[in-house]
Amino acid sequence: MTDPRIKLARQQIAKKGQLVTWRQIEDGMPLDPTKPWIVAESEVLEYQVSIVFLPDTRFNFQGSKFHPTTEVPTGFGVALMGAQEFIPKIKDVIIRNGVEMVVRNLRTLSPAGESLLYEMELGE
């Protein structure tokens, strides 16, 4: 039975989250069995998902900063996503307002083995 708090979180994500594109990238298989280090072009699948975006901390100091040792602005935040028809992976990316974001960390909440909630740290 689903924990009512998890159920509530999933409902809240669906209601208050932003609809974004989740782009799942599957590496291709090796083209030549004698060269397993060279793989075919990736297969890309796209899903429309609802995600709640949150600052990393109350003060959100990390929301905008310079990429280390450069003058390129970057940033990251935290995001929550309910269970989906696909299994999210670290290599996947999220397209939010036309900007591609990478998944830096991914934590799966699955108290009874079934994935209920994904908590992610995102990077721009």
Place this chain on the structure above:
Amino acid sequence: MSLTYAQAIDEIFARFNQVWQTETLSILTDVPEIRWQGVEAPEKPPNNLYWVRVSQETIGEQQITLRNPSCGQRYRTDGILVAQLFCPRSDSRAMEIGRSLSTIAKNAFRAYKTEGGVWFRNSSVSELEPEDKWIRFNISVLYQYDETI
């Protein structure tokens, strides 16, 4: 002999792959999985299996001849190949088997030159700090090849 960057990597990786696939069967019943640099795998290998991750890195490239109108100029590339070997701590023979597997990887590049002209030196094994799940070895070898453009 002249090799491009991609051709050289192909020859180096092919040598490791060929030796690993044939010689490790004398130690284990299954060939330990090879994880290749840049190729993503969906899952981490199981904690009870031996596996190796192979990667290379270019150290430097320099021009070594003046330009010759008939055959261009030659550049020499130095690099390092690293094979990170992971041996499960749950196997009481992990250290012994790890040493044997490391020796196979190390010897693959001793007294050997690829068809395209990659040659190797300083092939060595180093023991790393054990991790929670694995006893670790790093096998490293310096390689060198020339490219004419």
